[in-house]
Amino acid sequence: MKKFTSVHDIGDLKTALEKAKYVKENPFADQESGKNKTLLMIFFNSSLRTRLSTQKAALNLGMNVIVLDINQGAWKLETEKGVVMDGDKPEHMLEAIPVMGAYCDIIGVRSFAQFHNKVDDYNEVVLEQFIRYSGKPVISMEAATRHPLQSFADLITIEEFKKTLRPKVVLTWAPHPRALPQAVPNSFAEWMNATDYEFVITHPEGYELDEQFVGNATVEYDREKAYRGADFIYAKNWAAYRDPNYGKILSTDRSWTVDAQKMALTNHAYFMHCLPVRRNMIVTDEVIDSPQSIVIPEAANRVVSAQTVLKEILK
Amino acid sequence: MKKFTSVHDIGDLKTALEKAKYVKENPFADQESGKNKTLLMIFFNSSLRTRLSTQKAALNLGMNVIVLDINQGAWKLETEKGVVMDGDKPEHMLEAIPVMGAYCDIIGVRSFAQFHNKVDDYNEVVLEQFIRYSGKPVISMEAATRHPLQSFADLITIEEFKKTLRPKVVLTWAPHPRALPQAVPNSFAEWMNATDYEFVITHPEGYELDEQFVGNATVEYDREKAYRGADFIYAKNWAAYRDPNYGKILSTDRSWTVDAQKMALTNHAYFMHCLPVRRNMIVTDEVIDSPQSIVIPEAANRVVSAQTVLKEILK
Amino acid sequence: MKKFTSVHDIGDLKTALEKAKYVKENPFADQESGKNKTLLMIFFNSSLRTRLSTQKAALNLGMNVIVLDINQGAWKLETEKGVVMDGDKPEHMLEAIPVMGAYCDIIGVRSFAQFHNKVDDYNEVVLEQFIRYSGKPVISMEAATRHPLQSFADLITIEEFKKTLRPKVVLTWAPHPRALPQAVPNSFAEWMNATDYEFVITHPEGYELDEQFVGNATVEYDREKAYRGADFIYAKNWAAYRDPNYGKILSTDRSWTVDAQKMALTNHAYFMHCLPVRRNMIVTDEVIDSPQSIVIPEAANRVVSAQTVLKEILK
Numbered sequence: 001m002k003k004f005t006s007v008h009d010i011g012d013l014k015t016a017l018e019k020a021k022y023v024k025e026n027p028f029a030d031q032e033s034g035k036n037k038t039l040l041m042i043f044f045n046s047s048l049r050t051r052l053s054t055q056k057a058a059l060n061l062g063m064n065v066i067v068l069d070i071n072q073g074a075w076k077l078e079t080e081k082g083v084v085m086d087g088d089k090p091e092h093m094l095e096a097i098p099v100m101g102a103y104c105d106i107i108g109v110r111s112f113a114q115f116h117n118k119v120d121d122y123n124e125v126v127l128e129q130f131i132r133y134s135g136k137p138v139i140s141m142e143a144a145t146r147h148p149l150q151s152f153a154d155l156i157t158i159e160e161f162k163k164t165l166r167p168k169v170v171l172t173w174a175p176h177p178r179a180l181p182q183a184v185p186n187s188f189a190e191w192m193n194a195t196d197y198e199f200v201i202t203h204p205e206g207y208e209l210d211e212q213f214v215g216n217a218t219v220e221y222d223r224e225k226a227y228r229g230a231d232f233i234y235a236k237n238w239a240a241y242r243d244p245n246y247g248k249i250l251s252t253d254r255s256w257t258v259d260a261q262k263m264a265l266t267n268h269a270y271f272m273h274c275l276p277v278r279r280n281m282i283v284t285d286e287v288i289d290s291p292q293s294i295v296i297p298e299a300a301n302r303v304v305s306a307q308t309v310l311k312e313i314l315k
Numbered sequence: 316m317k318k319f320t321s322v323h324d325i326g327d328l329k330t331a332l333e334k335a336k337y338v339k340e341n342p343f344a345d346q347e348s349g350k351n352k353t354l355l356m357i358f359f360n361s362s363l364r365t366r367l368s369t370q371k372a373a374l375n376l377g378m379n380v381i382v383l384d385i386n387q388g389a390w391k392l393e394t395e396k397g398v399v400m401d402g403d404k405p406e407h408m409l410e411a412i413p414v415m416g417a418y419c420d421i422i423g424v425r426s427f428a429q430f431h432n433k434v435d436d437y438n439e440v441v442l443e444q445f446i447r448y449s450g451k452p453v454i455s456m457e458a459a460t461r462h463p464l465q466s467f468a469d470l471i472t473i474e475e476f477k478k479t480l481r482p483k484v485v486l487t488w489a490p491h492p493r494a495l496p497q498a499v500p501n502s503f504a505e506w507m508n509a510t511d512y513e514f515v516i517t518h519p520e521g522y523e524l525d526e527q528f529v530g531n532a533t534v535e536y537d538r539e540k541a542y543r544g545a546d547f548i549y550a551k552n553w554a555a556y557r558d559p560n561y562g563k564i565l566s567t568d569r570s571w572t573v574d575a576q577k578m579a580l581t582n583h584a585y586f587m588h589c590l591p592v593r594r595n596m597i598v599t600d601e602v603i604d605s606p607q608s609i610v611i612p613e614a615a616n617r618v619v620s621a622q623t624v625l626k627e628i629l630k
Numbered sequence: 631m632k633k634f635t636s637v638h639d640i641g642d643l644k645t646a647l648e649k650a651k652y653v654k655e656n657p658f659a660d661q662e663s664g665k666n667k668t669l670l671m672i673f674f675n676s677s678l679r680t681r682l683s684t685q686k687a688a689l690n691l692g693m694n695v696i697v698l699d700i701n702q703g704a705w706k707l708e709t710e711k712g713v714v715m716d717g718d719k720p721e722h723m724l725e726a727i728p729v730m731g732a733y734c735d736i737i738g739v740r741s742f743a744q745f746h747n748k749v750d751d752y753n754e755v756v757l758e759q760f761i762r763y764s765g766k767p768v769i770s771m772e773a774a775t776r777h778p779l780q781s782f783a784d785l786i787t788i789e790e791f792k793k794t795l796r797p798k799v800v801l802t803w804a805p806h807p808r809a810l811p812q813a814v815p816n817s818f819a820e821w822m823n824a825t826d827y828e829f830v831i832t833h834p835e836g837y838e839l840d841e842q843f844v845g846n847a848t849v850e851y852d853r854e855k856a857y858r859g860a861d862f863i864y865a866k867n868w869a870a871y872r873d874p875n876y877g878k879i880l881s882t883d884r885s886w887t888v889d890a891q892k893m894a895l896t897n898h899a900y901f902m903h904c905l906p907v908r909r910n911m912i913v914t915d916e917v918i919d920s921p922q923s924i925v926i927p928e929a930a931n932r933v934v935s936a937q938t939v940l941k942e943i944l945k
Contacts, residue, residue, distance in 0.1 A: 027351075028351050036657075036658050036690070038686060038689065040682065046389060046390055047389065048383075048389045048390055048406065048411060048414065048415075049414055051383070051389070052355065052381055052383065052414075052415065052418040052419075053418055055381050055418075056353060056379075056381070056418045056419070059353065059379045060351070064686075064689045066682055066685050066686070068678075068681070068682065069387070072387055072699070072702055074676055074677065074678045074681070075676055075678055075906050078909075081915070082910075082915060083909070083910065084909075084910040084911060085908035085909050085910060085911055086807040086908065086911055087807075090808075090906045090908060091678065091905070091906030091907070092906075092907070092909050094909075094918075094919075095905050095906065095907060095918075095925060095926070095929075096678060096906070098926045099678065099679055099682075099905065099926060099929045099930075100678075100682065102926065102929060102930035102933075103682040103683055103685075103686045103930075103933060104682075104686070177401040177402075178405075275406070275410050275414065276390050276405045276406030276407075276410065276411070277406070277407070277410060278400035278401065278405060279393075279398070279399075279400050279407050279409075280397075280398065280399040280400060281399060281400055281401055285396070285397060288409075288410075289409075295410060296410070296413045296414060296417065299410075299414045299417060300414075300417035300418075303417075303418060342666075343666050361704055361705055362704065363698070363704045363705055363721065363726060363729065363730075364729055366698070366704070367670065367696055367698065367729075367730065367733040367734075368733055370696050370733075371668060371694075371696070371733045371734070374668065374694045375666070384702070387702055492716040492717075493720075590721070590725050590729065591705050591720045591721030591722075591725065591726070592721070592722070592725060593715035593716065593720060594708075594713070594714075594715050594722050594724075595712075595713065595714040595715060596714060596715055596716055600711070600712060603724075603725075604724075610725060611725070611728045611729060611732065614725075614729045614732060615729075615732035615733075618732075618733060
């Protein structure tokens with residue numbers, strides 16, 4: 001594996017899941033592979049789970065880890081080409097990226113959608129510059145359009161908890177006070193479409209995701225119909241994708257909050273969320289504190305997905 | 316040892332001091348015990364000594380270390396239960412803590428008293444949530460009411476420098492321009508009360524500490540009487556504890572600054588302070604720069620106390 | 631080697647270059663020497679290359695690394711002696727430095743010139759306190775007047791790329807929107823003067839550097855004459871050194887920007903810069919993107935210079 005930025009990099013999902021299972025059961029079995037290898041983790045945005053779980057995964061593999069928060073202790077980076085750099089950004093990505101690449105063996109990058117320019121976001125201008133200029137394998141630690149380490153952990157978790165071969169998995173939009181990128185729902189949809197699960201997306205009108213991610217999923221505006229018979233409810237907020245509303249909040253309708261009443265429509269479904277989650281906006285305390293909530297094992301699997309990916313790249 | 320949050324977790328003090336002595340003389344003797352174990356250090360507040368010495372202690376034991384400053388690079392955490400999270404805090408401690416626990420073997424937490432609510436501070440609401448929800452051994456890296464790694468290092472230092480079996484140890488309040496928590500004096504008192512030393516606390520009226528920490532100590536308002544014959548002067552500022560003045564500054568009286576005149580009353584006492592110390596507020600340059608000042612060996616012993624505690628937890 | 635703060639600490643340059651060559655070819659050959667040794671890196675200022683390359687160098691040597699950004703997560707430090715510390719700085723360097731020294735084996739310090747007081751800057755008041763009070767070997771990670779890890783990497787790079795035994799190396803001032811310290815040009819000049827290269831400095835009048843650094847270099851105000859026949863163009867901005875203009879910007883004349891027209895005057899010279907570089911202020915896109923630009927290999931050599939220095943200190 002030369003990079004890990006989407007489901008397309010992981011190869012056959014069954015094989016990937018078997019590798020993940022092995023890693024989970026044998027976390028310290030491959031420490032020779034990481035010896036004298038350095039993972040550099042670059043954060044343009046905040047992180048808790050990704051920061052900790054990816055470090056842990058690399059340490060389990062015997063790697064060295066260097067963490068850099070671009071906005072704390074480093075230089076602000078210019079991304080535009082051809083500009084006269086007389087403003088507040090003293091360094092250009094064109095230098096910073098190959099320099100970073102010179103000091104490590106694998107680079108992880110977190111760079112969210114900025115909602116300034118949809119074309120830039122969906123072209124992954126930051127992530128793509130890292131792939132192009134760093135000279136090293138790049139893993140996405142959540143980019144503008146996808147969060148593949150999360151989606152892989154989600155898939156591992158569903159495989160661990162599913163009670164039927166082909167569960168019904170429902171991705172539901174939920175309200176949130178801030179405009180959030182589509183990376184998590186896009187990516188989750190992309191991974192679910194690569195399985196043979198029954199996959200349904202439900203959201204208020206106007207929140208349609210990019211068709212390349214929706215793929216063959218069933219989009220169901222009738223929320224109750226979507227919930228009915230679900231084995232997994234995967235909640236997430238996102239801001240509008242479609243023009244002219246890209247990046248805008250169209251609704252904060254709390255009838256979309258995942259609550260016990262709606263969960264009662266399901267096939268005793270598990271509740272999932274990538275975290276951080278706003279309680280009583282995205283999901284009620286009652287649901288997230290219930291035994292059906294698997295958000296903690298889901299987060300714990302972030303070590304497993306990251307370690308599986310790093311191990312493949314180290315090969 | 317399952318946690319380390321007060322003197323009550325350390326067991327017999329003589330045994331603890333022997334273990335500390337061994338650790339100090341053999342810092343790298345137990346590297347197998349920390350192999351593939353990860354210490355996660357969580358800071359809600361600033362830190363110099365604790366940050367560095369606890370990392371050093373864990374590295375000496377062969378552990379991996381991950382440091383997280385909650386206010387830099389992570390998400391702001393909600394602590395109240397039952398709220399609708401539509402404000403500036405995107406993550407709840409109820410998720411963040413078990414997630415952190417999933418990525419490590421031991422958690423260190425620094426969370427100071429906030430002086431908003433005395434009951435919350437003295438119930439250690441943050442630390443207790445870590446103990447309850449992380450699923451991992453928790454060590455206090457200074458919580459709202461105690462700073463046990465400091466107190467243990469203080470005890471080790473007194474044992475190293477004492478010239479009589481049962482020295483007279485005096486904790487003296489000293490002035491400071493900011494309102495500071497009672498964690499260090501509370502904790503120091505708790506540890507001194509667990510020894511057979513002669514232990515005296517002196518402070519202006521109104522600065523009485525919580526009785527559970529004062530214990531059998533002699534509280535002496537006559538400062539000169541307190542200093543007389545002292546073998547160790549331990550200076551520290553704290554804000555008022557008693558209602559209705561909790562968290563308030565009642566005095567900035569510089570006659571309480573530790574100076575050469577007052578030190579002359581003692582039995583050629585050593586000067587101690589947990590650091591950081593404000594020179595010429597808490598203590599004069601003359602005293603802290605004198606050979607009787609042992610603040611640096613005291614700080615150096617922070618590695619020893621932390622390593623002794625981590626080693627016990629790893630067992 | 632007990633410290634590394636200037637070219638005077640490195641000894642014979644030929645031997646140092648041979649050691650650097652060995653380190654570059656055998657990066658993991660000396661891991662026993664760093665075992666159980668800890669490098670503490672203290673940053674008072676931002677850093678990308680130094681932060682990453684020095685960590686990488688220490689990890690290559692098997693060392694542990696602890697990074698501390700003084701302005702993030704630690705306490706603000708007082709540097710003046712004799713003051714009553716009743717302001718916003720809770721800790722004095724007189725305590726902080728020996729405490730830091732107690733927790734590590736080697737200390738790296740980054741502390742830029744502040745332009746408040748030329749005497750303080752040129753006396754290296756911060757760096758010198760670390761040397762005096764830490765009790766441990768100190769390496770400069772760029773101080774007020776020099777950046778020796780950069781200059782050593784520059785020298786290694788010139789040795790790798792030079793086509794004649796005694797190349798002509800030209801240090802040219804270039805415009806910049808902020809007032810920058812003289813550490814990089816001072817240090818580069820000091821190292822170039824220690825070689826047998828032909829070394830020329832060119833800058834607008836008023837930008838003369840301190841004579842102790844200029845040494846035997848040719849100072850050439852006729853920029854075209856300076857460029858003519860150059861094998862290496864080393865660009866850098868700096869603020870004025872001479873009184874009464876210390877720390878001031880006297881010119882932002884973009885005719886000093888390194889461009890293709892001026893490079894055409896040279897002997898097909900390589901372009902060098904310590905980075906971060908402001909494109910189209912210091913150098914045009916055309917020049918820095920050309921094959922003659924060696925800024926990335928130059929930055930990559932920062933691992934080599936740091937590792938060579940750390941290895942010598944560990945001996």
